[in-house]
Amino acid sequence: MNLDKEEILLQRAKDLAKKKEIIEAKLLQLDIVEFYLSNEKYGIESLFIREILPLKDLTPLPFTPPFLMGIINVRGQILPVMDLKFFFDLPAKGIHDFQKVIIVSYNSMETCIIADSIIAAKSIPLTSIQPAPPTLKGIQAEYIKGVTKEFLIILDIEKILTDKKIIIHDEVT
Amino acid sequence: MQFKNFKFSIKLSLLSGVMIMFILIISFVTINYMKELAKLTLNLYEHPFAVTKAILTSSNDLLKIRFHINNIIYYDEFKENISKIKEYEKSFNENMEIVEEQFLGDKKLVENIKKNFTDWKGIREEQIVFIKNNQKEKAFDIQTKAFSYVEKIDENIDKIRDFADNKAKKFMSNASMYEDRALFICYAVIFIAIASCIVIAALITKSIVPTLKKLCEIVEKVSDGNLSLDLTNIDRSDEIGILWISIVKTITYLRKQINEIKEGSNILASSSSQISSAVTQFATSATESSVSVNETMTTVEEVKQTAQISNQKAKMMSETAQKASDIAQIGQRATNESIKGMSQIKEQMHFIADSTVKLSEQTQSIGEIIATVNDLAEQSNLLAVNASIEAVKAGEAGKGFGVVAHEIRRLAEKSKQATTQVRSILNDIQKAVSTTVMATEHGAKAVSTGEAQTCQAGEAIENLYKSITNATQFAIQIAASSQQQLVGVDQVVSAMDGIKQSSLQNANGAKQLEESATNLKQLSKGLQDMVSRYIL
Numbered sequence: 001m002n003l004d005k006e007e008i009l010l011q012r013a014k015d016l017a018k019k020k021e022i023i024e025a026k027l028l029q030l031d032i033v034e035f036y037l038s039n040e041k042y043g044i045e046s047l048f049i050r051e052i053l054p055l056k057d058l059t060p061l062p063f064t065p066p067f068l069m070g071i072i073n074v075r076g077q078i079l080p081v082m083d084l085k086f087f088f089d090l091p092a093k094g095i096h097d098f099q100k101v102i103i104v105s106y107n108s109m110e111t112c113i114i115a116d117s118i119i120a121a122k123s124i125p126l127t128s129i130q131p132a133p134p135t136l137k138g139i140q141a142e143y144i145k146g147v148t149k150e151f152l153i154i155l156d157i158e159k160i161l162t163d164k165k166i167i168i169h170d171e172v173t
Numbered sequence: 174m175q176f177k178n179f180k181f182s183i184k185l186s187l188l189s190g191v192m193i194m195f196i197l198i199i200s201f202v203t204i205n206y207m208k209e210l211a212k213l214t215l216n217l218y219e220h221p222f223a224v225t226k227a228i229l230t231s232s233n234d235l236l237k238i239r240f241h242i243n244n245i246i247y248y249d250e251f252k253e254n255i256s257k258i259k260e261y262e263k264s265f266n267e268n269m270e271i272v273e274e275q276f277l278g279d280k281k282l283v284e285n286i287k288k289n290f291t292d293w294k295g296i297r298e299e300q301i302v303f304i305k306n307n308q309k310e311k312a313f314d315i316q317t318k319a320f321s322y323v324e325k326i327d328e329n330i331d332k333i334r335d336f337a338d339n340k341a342k343k344f345m346s347n348a349s350m351y352e353d354r355a356l357f358i359c360y361a362v363i364f365i366a367i368a369s370c371i372v373i374a375a376l377i378t379k380s381i382v383p384t385l386k387k388l389c390e391i392v393e394k395v396s397d398g399n400l401s402l403d404l405t406n407i408d409r410s411d412e413i414g415i416l417w418i419s420i421v422k423t424i425t426y427l428r429k430q431i432n433e434i435k436e437g438s439n440i441l442a443s444s445s446s447q448i449s450s451a452v453t454q455f456a457t458s459a460t461e462s463s464v465s466v467n468e469t470m471t472t473v474e475e476v477k478q479t480a481q482i483s484n485q486k487a488k489m490m491s492e493t494a495q496k497a498s499d500i501a502q503i504g505q506r507a508t509n510e511s512i513k514g515m516s517q518i519k520e521q522m523h524f525i526a527d528s529t530v531k532l533s534e535q536t537q538s539i540g541e542i543i544a545t546v547n548d549l550a551e552q553s554n555l556l557a558v559n560a561s562i563e564a565v566k567a568g569e570a571g572k573g574f575g576v577v578a579h580e581i582r583r584l585a586e587k588s589k590q591a592t593t594q595v596r597s598i599l600n601d602i603q604k605a606v607s608t609t610v611m612a613t614e615h616g617a618k619a620v621s622t623g624e625a626q627t628c629q630a631g632e633a634i635e636n637l638y639k640s641i642t643n644a645t646q647f648a649i650q651i652a653a654s655s656q657q658q659l660v661g662v663d664q665v666v667s668a669m670d671g672i673k674q675s676s677l678q679n680a681n682g683a684k685q686l687e688e689s690a691t692n693l694k695q696l697s698k699g700l701q702d703m704v705s706r707y708i709l
Contacts, residue, residue, distance in 0.1 A: 031565040033558060033562065046561070046562045046565040046566070047565065047566065049562050051559050051562070052555055052558050052559055052562070053555075054551075054552075054555065098551075100555070118554070118555065118558055120558070120582065121557075121558045121561035121562055121565070121578075121582075123565075
């Protein structure tokens, strides 16, 4: 009994300590939407997100790079669908019913990113964000804004959408 | 080819051939000479005798004619005498014809006679005419002339007769000469025939007799019992040779046979002694067998008693078998009922299986509903996320809305959790249902196997019942047959009596056999003695 009481008391103490931090962090917070890509947590800033939809009626396009899964019709608007797994060397699981599509927009550019599942929309303190580790290179380093302690990788949408690599301009001969 | 090698038939035929040849020669010669003689005789008859006879007759005729002429001349008796003269003239002429025909001498004599006769005839007719005219003197004158003619005729007649006589004498002498010659030839031939016959007979005898004598000696020795003769085959192919060879063969064969008889008699002697010993053994064994027959009889008595006991037991056994068959019948009924019960259980099991299948279908539909609820939760979660995004975009004004969106999201999450719980429960239920289905299937199988086993048990009990019934029948049969056995044992006792008697007879017979064996022994001894007479 004594031990239980001690544990409960310890837990309470910890909780109390956390609340203080949150209050402090509220001053500088970042609203993000958390999602899974092959069991890894990724995050996108809510400001860039237009909406989230379940993946339906994907039309694959021939003669395109592998990261372009195809196109979908969102209420009359035709949008390309990208799979970021190809950029981060993640194992491709293929398309399944529970996958979601996150529509992101920056300036006038709009595109869809596939997420295996949506975790939640939450706000995190800016202080908890650390820069990307130096082991990452190339695209991986370019597209990442930072990493939290909980191994949440925050993607830099601005860079992704302004990158010229994703603009496809090929002619089929 | 020597003469002694000719067969006897050939030899004898040779002899007879020689004889026949000689006889033929003799007969030929004789016949020839006889023919000659006959011819001579005929000649004799035909010529000298005929001529003589005719001449004599004609002279006689002459005399008669003269007599009748004289009668006419002297007594004028015409009538009878003329006819008589004519008659005799005719006869004379006929005889003269014969003479002329047959006479071997000078034919002129006959012609002279004829001429003279015709001349005399003319004179006679003249005389007759004179007489008729009564001129007797003239007639007497002519008479002498007539006599002269008659004398001439007589002369010639005498000459002819002499010639004929001479001829006859000559013929006779010829005949006697032929006779002598024929006789001589016949004697010569007969002598030669006798000589050759003697020679041939001597040859035949010489060729036969010595060998026959030898054979006689051999046969005499053989008849005395001496067979130890050194006999060489003879080089002869006639009957004697064949006889020799066959006698030699016979002796060899006889020797062989007597040898065999000797051996046989020896064997007979030994076997007769063996037989006598065997007969003695047989006699003793016959006695032994009569003893053992007595023992067997006592044994059969014992067997009879045991057969009685077994008969009683068999009766008891048939009763027991009857009871067992009753029990088996009861068992059969019970198994039939259990088969019925098993089929009812099977039906119940089928019902349970159907119910569980329905249950599993319903849980499936529950699962579908849960999936729908889960889908709703997911959608509301997404909506909540979108709402919170919109709230963020609204900035400070959207904060309250953000909280609401957060709550909605939590609600959605809770409902999702609940659905997960319900799903897990449903999964448990489904598992339980499937295990139930499996269990019912197993149960159904077990029930069917149980049914089959009960059926088998029923069959087994039925077979048991049948076999018990058979056993009952057999037991009854056994009882009957044991009864028959009892009767049979009685018959065996009587048969054993018969055997006893016959064994006694056997003993008697053995004694008789002993006697006959002794006789046989004597016989063999006699045979041996008989054979020992022969010298081999």
